[in-house]
Amino acid sequence: MRGTLVVAAVIMAAALWRSDALHAAGGSATRGKLAYQDCAACHGARGQGSDLAPGLRNIVGRKVADENGFAYSPALRRHGGVWSEERLAAFLLRPQAEVKGNRMAYAGAASAAEAADLVAYLKTIK
Numbered sequence: 001m002r003g004t005l006v007v008a009a010v011i012m013a014a015a016l017w018r019s020d021a022l023h024a025a026g027g028s029a030t031r032g033k034l035a036y037q038d039c040a041a042c043h044g045a046r047g048q049g050s051d052l053a054p055g056l057r058n059i060v061g062r063k064v065a066d067e068n069g070f071a072y073s074p075a076l077r078r079h080g081g082v083w084s085e086e087r088l089a090a091f092l093l094r095p096q097a098e099v100k101g102n103r104m105a106y107a108g109a110a111s112a113a114e115a116a117d118l119v120a121y122l123k124t125i126k
Contacts, residue, residue: 027089027113032121035114039106047125053104059083060123075101088122089115 042053049055054070064079065072079099091098093115094108109115
């Protein structure tokens with residue numbers, strides 16, 4: 001009986017991991033819009049930006065630290081490159097681990113799935 005429970009637990013864990021991985025790959029803009037409420041205090045209700053944070057409209061595919069008029073941290077300016085969906089999701093999941101020394105106060109998404117949802121939502125705000 002104990003062996004059966006262990007096997008069942010392993011199968012269940014694998015199914016949950018696969019589900020989370022598949023979810024993270026796609027993301028839900030509807031769930032992302034809810035998660036974005038934490039971001040809106042600094043980035044604006046519709047991603048328009050503020051004195052505290054840059055705008056997020058058209059962020060996917062945009063160069064990192066490239067919004068005119070916003071004073072980015074030296075760490076983010078050095079990060080360089082382009083915000084791909086994958087790169088943005090990794091940053092949203094663990095901002096300080098991805099870009100050490102950035103000034104964003106956000107501690108990070110609760111899961112890879114939530115980060116993917118945020119990216120899916122950010123893709124909708126133009």
